Amino acid sequence: MTAIMTAPVKLSTVETDYVAALESEAVHIIREVVAEFDRPVLLFSGGKDSAVLLHLALRAVYPAPLPFPLLHVDTGHNFPEVIAYRDRLVADLGLRLHVAAVQDWIDDGRLTERPDGTRNPLQTVPLLDTINEHHFDAIFGGGRRDEDRARAKERIVSLRDAFGGWDPRRQRPELWSLYNGRHTAGEHVRVFPLSNWTELDVWHYIARRGIPIPSIYYAHEREVFARDGMWLTAGEWGGPRHNERILTKSVRYRTVGDASCTGAVESTASTIDEVLAEVAASRITERGATRADDRLSEAAMEDRKREGYF
Amino acid sequence: MAALTSRPCEQVSSLLRLTTAGSVDDGKSTLVGRLLHDTQSILVDQLAAVDRATRARGGVSLDLALLTDGLRAEREQGITIDVAYRYFATPTRKFVLADCPGHVQYTRNTVTGASTAELAVVLVDARNGLVEQTRRHLAVMAFLRVPHVVLAVNKMDLVDFDEPTFRRIESEFTAVASSLGVPDVMSVPVSALHGDNVATRSRHTGWYQGPTLLEHLEAVPAGREAVAEPMRFPVQLVLRPRTPEHPDYRGLAGRVASGVLKVGDDIVALPSGGRSTVVGIDTPDGPMPRAAAGQSITVLLRDEIDAGRGEVLAHPEQPPRVVTELDADLCWLAEAPLRAGARVLVKHGTRTVQALVTELTGRLDLHTLRPTEAPTALELNEIGGAQIRLAQPLAVDSYATDRHTGNFLVIDATNGNTLAAGLVGPAA
Numbered sequence: 001m002t003a004i005m006t007a008p009v010k011l012s013t014v015e016t017d018y019v020a021a022l023e024s025e026a027v028h029i030i031r032e033v034v035a036e037f038d039r040p041v042l043l044f045s046g047g048k049d050s051a052v053l054l055h056l057a058l059r060a061v062y063p064a065p066l067p068f069p070l071l072h073v074d075t076g077h078n079f080p081e082v083i084a085y086r087d088r089l090v091a092d093l094g095l096r097l098h099v100a101a102v103q104d105w106i107d108d109g110r111l112t113e114r115p116d117g118t119r120n121p122l123q124t125v126p127l128l129d130t131i132n133e134h135h136f137d138a139i140f141g142g143g144r145r146d147e148d149r150a151r152a153k154e155r156i157v158s159l160r161d162a163f164g165g166w167d168p169r170r171q172r173p174e175l176w177s178l179y180n181g182r183h184t185a186g187e188h189v190r191v192f193p194l195s196n197w198t199e200l201d202v203w204h205y206i207a208r209r210g211i212p213i214p215s216i217y218y219a220h221e222r223e224v225f226a227r228d229g230m231w232l233t234a235g236e237w238g239g240p241r242h243n244e245r246i247l248t249k250s251v252r253y254r255t256v257g258d259a260s261c262t263g264a265v266e267s268t269a270s271t272i273d274e275v276l277a278e279v280a281a282s283r284i285t286e287r288g289a290t291r292a293d294d295r296l297s298e299a300a301m302e303d304r305k306r307e308g309y310f
Numbered sequence: 311m312a313a314l315t316s317r318p319c320e321q322v323s324s325l326l327r328l329t330t331a332g333s334v335d336d337g338k339s340t341l342v343g344r345l346l347h348d349t350q351s352i353l354v355d356q357l358a359a360v361d362r363a364t365r366a367r368g369g370v371s372l373d374l375a376l377l378t379d380g381l382r383a384e385r386e387q388g389i390t391i392d393v394a395y396r397y398f399a400t401p402t403r404k405f406v407l408a409d410c411p412g413h414v415q416y417t418r419n420t421v422t423g424a425s426t427a428e429l430a431v432v433l434v435d436a437r438n439g440l441v442e443q444t445r446r447h448l449a450v451m452a453f454l455r456v457p458h459v460v461l462a463v464n465k466m467d468l469v470d471f472d473e474p475t476f477r478r479i480e481s482e483f484t485a486v487a488s489s490l491g492v493p494d495v496m497s498v499p500v501s502a503l504h505g506d507n508v509a510t511r512s513r514h515t516g517w518y519q520g521p522t523l524l525e526h527l528e529a530v531p532a533g534r535e536a537v538a539e540p541m542r543f544p545v546q547l548v549l550r551p552r553t554p555e556h557p558d559y560r561g562l563a564g565r566v567a568s569g570v571l572k573v574g575d576d577i578v579a580l581p582s583g584g585r586s587t588v589v590g591i592d593t594p595d596g597p598m599p600r601a602a603a604g605q606s607i608t609v610l611l612r613d614e615i616d617a618g619r620g621e622v623l624a625h626p627e628q629p630p631r632v633v634t635e636l637d638a639d640l641c642w643l644a645e646a647p648l649r650a651g652a653r654v655l656v657k658h659g660t661r662t663v664q665a666l667v668t669e670l671t672g673r674l675d676l677h678t679l680r681p682t683e684a685p686t687a688l689e690l691n692e693i694g695g696a697q698i699r700l701a702q703p704l705a706v707d708s709y710a711t712d713r714h715t716g717n718f719l720v721i722d723a724t725n726g727n728t729l730a731a732g733l734v735g736p737a738a
Contacts, residue, residue, distance in 0.1 A: 017324035018404040020605075027606035028546070028565040035547040035619050035660070062594040062608075063559060064551035145395045152394040159726075168392060172728045173418050173643050175425040176717045177565075178657055182726025196406050198397050 019204050023056065025177075026193035029156060030060040030140070032179050033191050034067060037138040040191075041131075044070035044097070046082040047256040048213050049142030049194060052202055055211050056193060057140070058093070069096035071136075073127050075119035076103045077235065077259040085214040098134070100126040120258045128164040131188060138181065140191045146198045147286075156195045162186035199254075199286050203279050207272045219252045219270045230263025254279075254286040326532045329408040329423035331451070332433030333443030337464045341433060341502035342396060342409050345524065348509035351398035393419045402528050417691040418643040420450050421731050425717070428532045429458040431523070432483075436469045436499075439479050445486060446676045452490035453641065453674070453693055453733070455713055458530050459487060461497040462523060467504055471514040490679060498523050536603035540628035541569030542707070542715045544659035545579075545621045549608060561592055561608035562617055567659070567714045571609070571623070572600040578626045580705035584615030585626065603714070620661035622705040622715070630705040630715065636698040637671075637735040639709075640688065640720065644729045647687035648696070654729060656700060658718035664701040665720075671695035695735070709733035 033040055042057060044050045057066060072086065090097045102122050105111040110129075111122050131139065145152045155171055157179040172180055181189045194202070206213060224231040224247060225240040232239055234246055239260070251264035252275070269275045332338035346352050352360075364373040396407040408423030424430060430451045434444055451459055461483045469475045480497040487495045498507055499515050500523060506512030509524040521529065549561040571577075575588045590610035591598045601607045609623065617623065624630055636656070642648050648667065656665040673685045673694035681695075688694045709716030720730035 021325045024565060024604055024606040031546040031563050031565075031606070032660075059594045060563070060606075061549060063553070063556050063561075064549045065553065146397050149394075152396065153392045171392065173422040173731070175422055175719060175728070175731050176714075177426070178717065178719050180657065180719055180721060180726065180728050182655075182721060184725065196395065196397070198399075200399075201404075 019201060019208060022197055022201055023059075023205065025196065026053075026056045027060045028177065029179065029191065029193040030057050033138045033140070033157070033181065033189075034061065036181055037189075039134065039136050040068040040138040040140060041071045041098070041134070041136040042068060042140040043127075043142070044072050044086070045142075045256065046072070046086040046214055047142070048202060048206060048217060049144065051211055051213050052197075052205055053140060053142045053194060054089075055209060066093075066095060069098055071098045071100065071127075071130060071139075073123045073130075074099050074101045074103075075123060075258040075260075076101060077119055079214070079216055079233070079253075079256065079259050081216045082214045082256055085212070089212070098130060100130040102126055105129075118258065118261045120261055124164070131164070137183065137188050138191055139188060140193065142194055143190075143192045144194050144197050144199070144202075145192075154192060154195065156192055157181050158190045158192070159183060160188050160190055164188075166190075200276075200279055203272075203276050207276055214256060216253045216256065216264075218275065219250050219267045221248055222251050222264065223247070224249055224251060224264060231266065232261075232263055233259055235259055324402070325404050325406065326428060326527060326530070327406045327408070327426050328429040328431065328527065329410055329420075329427035329456070330431045330433065331410055331420050331423075331447035332464075333435075333441055333447075336433040336435045337502045338433050339409070341431070341462065341464060341500070341508065342407065344502045344505055344508045345407070346396060346398050348505060349398040349400060349524070351396075393423050400524070400528055405527065417446065417450065418641070420447060421454065421641050421643070424451055424454040424456050425731065427454075427456050429460065429527065429530055430456045431460045431462050433462050433464050434479055434483065436463050436465045436472075436475055436479065440482050440486070442677065444483070445679060448483075448486055448490060448492070449674065449676055449679055449693070450641075452487070452492050453639070454731075455709065456492075458494045458496075459492050460523065460526060461495065462502075463497065463499050464502050466499045466506060466512075466515070467501040471499070471506075471512070473515075473517045476518075486679070496520065496526060498526065533604070536568045536714055537570060539568035539603070539712050539714070540630075540707075541571050541575075541623075541625050542567040542630065542712070543571055543577075543609060543623040544661075544715075545617055545619055545623065546660050548618050560614065561610055562623070563606075563608045564623075564660070565606045566601050566603050568603045568712055569625075570600055570602045571607075573597075576626055577611070577623045578629055579615055579617040579621040579623055580630060581632045581703040582616045582621055584613075584617060586611040586613040586615050586617075588612075620659075622659060624705070630707050631737055632703050632705050634700045634703050636665075636696075636700065636704075636706070636718075636732075638696055638698055638718075639693065639733040639735060640696050640730040641693045642688040642690060642730050644722070644727065645690055647689045648730070649687050653723060655721040655723050656698065656704070656718050656732070657721055658704050658706060659715065661702075661704060662721070663704060664723070666699045667696050668699050669697040671697060698732075706734045708736045710736060 102119050105126050106113055111125055143151055153168055155174045183189060223234050225244040231251055234240055240246055249266055250268050252267040253264050269278045330338050394409045396409055398405050410420045410423040432447050463476050463479050476499045484495055498520060499518055500507045507522045511522055543564050543566055545562045546564045549563050551559050573588050573591055577588060578585050588609055589612050591601050592608040592610055622630060650667055650669050652667040654665050656663055670684050670688060673682045673692060675682050707715040716734040718732040719728055720732055722729050
């Protein structure tokens with residue numbers, strides 16, 4: 001457990017104060033949803049944002065146990081460290097976890113593998129099928145408005161139609177801190193308690209609360225190969241190709257997603273302080289640095305959200 | 311004023327929520343882009359994307375507006391359709407900016423952005439001066455009682471940084487603002503395109519002695535108002551773990567909406583009327599002696615009174631009003647107009663009740679900024695007064711005295727859509 005635990009770090013007064021304000025806002029949002037919805041679920045990828053989201057949810061209901069399950073939409077292209085982290089956390093905290101495995105949908109023909117092998121866009125169908133199967137009515141996600149231009153337009157409590165679709169032109173106005181989650185049968189809401197957080201805020205919060213995160217967020221030696229200007233990890237799902245050379249480098253991950261399209265950055269930051277300093281000095285966004293799927297087009301995220309993506 | 315120097319107040323003051331408003335082509339997106347750019351909040355890959363998009367549209371110099379126009383339709387039409395939230399920070403403050411579109415038909419977005427804002431930046435094109443949209447935006451900011459308003463007279467470079475032009479717009483704007491009751495107005499001459507007086511002082515405005523826009527945003531007081539108001543604690547949910555460690559725990563979870571709550575305080579729960587004493591303020595980090603506006607906490611009471619979701623805890627000497635009739639102002643946000651006789655839901659704090667709109671009492675003319683006779687209907691984007699009868703009582707404050715507990719939503723009971731932003735009127 002020590003490998004993933006970090007000691008809380010002292011932050012400056014300014015940072016402490018606004019991070020505390022963001023925490024209170026997120027806890028308020030989570031409590032509103034717990035009170036008003038019948039069947040919430042928390043999307044948990046094992047990434048840092050979902051780790052923070054889970055920590056906030058536990059705080060929101062403390063000392064009561066978490067009154068809803070977690071859902072992991074599993075592309076099958078996983079970092080073993082992340083799955084180990086997920087399973088340990090679920091066991092330690094006595095949580096309920098649903099896993100929707102993309103592989104199951106491919107195996108029974110509901111989905112077809114894409115020619116490029118990437119599975120990130122394939123997550124939408126298993127997500128929506130699982131929401132329908134369990135009648136989940138509120139889906140907590142760790143999405144942040146600073147991640148993408150389409151996400152910048154997203155509400156904190158955001159209505160989805162029966163197909164999980166997001167219609168940016170039909171969004172409800174969201175006023176004061178009054179969240180209107182009313183929906184009709186078949187509709188559900190996505191809830192984004194971290195809407196107003198930035199990547200740096202997330203790291204400040206992880207440092208301040210000593211939140212455990214997977215070890216791959218810290219610098220480690222890894223066999224990687226270069227593709228599209230990113231360092232991808234070698235794995236059975238698509239790399240390296242014949243002309244791509246494997247190198248051993250000291251790297252860490254800024255985001256954790258589908259391993260086939262999530263790149264590592266060269267880094268020697270092995271403590272939370274060093275990671276904080278690195279993120280604060282970075283001149284490139286985490287998605288730009290590490291997500292191949294978001295480089296597809298100007299509106300890649302908007303298009304995926306319209307189809308029901310997180 | 312000891313309350314203002316303690317931690318809870320500092321906590322809110324290092325975060326400033328602001329909004330922007332301007333009419334089409336005032337350069338609002340450019341100003342927002344400039345603020346982000348000059349605070350190093352735009353990273354190189356985002357800049358590269360803007361550069362590609364600028365060239366794809368035949369542009370030459372970097373079009374900062376493309377940073378903020380996030381939706382495909384917005385980029386295609388070159389307009390902003392929906393509120394976009396932006397984040398930037400300086401060593402002293404973090405800013406949450408609600409960037410609102412300027413089109414007339416999107417007044418509802420301005421209302422959305424202004425509802426949480428402590429400061430509004432209103433843009434005016436130096437060449438055009440105040441236009442009807444400026445008056446409308448100012449009226450909306452005044453209606454929602456945004457405490458601080460900044461006039462940014464933009465495109466000063468296109469009027470040769472002419473002081474009399476700036477002063478003329480400033481005095482007209484200040485006059486309109488004071489007639490609407492806006493408490494704090496300041497004006498700054500800027501060129502968003504070139505960055506003059508946004509984050510760095512302009513070399514062209516030696517006659518201007520005031521702060522740059524960013525200096526003002528860093529210095530403006532924030533968060534004090536809520537702490538100074540009477541204490542209100544809307545109960546969100548009751549936490550009853552019933553675990554071996556906590557067999558009898560019964561905590562009222564919520565966020566202090568205004569004022570300060572302390573252990574030992576006598577409280578009354580409204581509308582039910584039950585009374586008790588605070589014996590603990592609980593957090594996952596341990597007990598706290600006091601909590602202030604904005605903090606999410608769990609309250610432990612001496613007695614098991616009826617204080618579930620929908621109740622508001624207050625000090626008995628400063629209670630909210632318990633009402634079954636609301637005299638309110640509404641900003642109508644729906645396509646279908648509001649008429650007397652409408653059956654709706656009212657969501658106030660943590661309570662939602664059925665309601666009947668019995669009468670429309672007036673309408674604010676956004677051209678003259680004067681109230682008119684009672685209308686037969688309230689149309690999309692109109693602001694007007696209404697009498698609302700409630701099926702169950704609500705514990706409310708006047709919006710004029712407490713921005714945080716005097717607001718409500720009007721909701722369509724059939725499809726759940728948000729129909730109006732509501733402001734509780736003064737006590738009769």
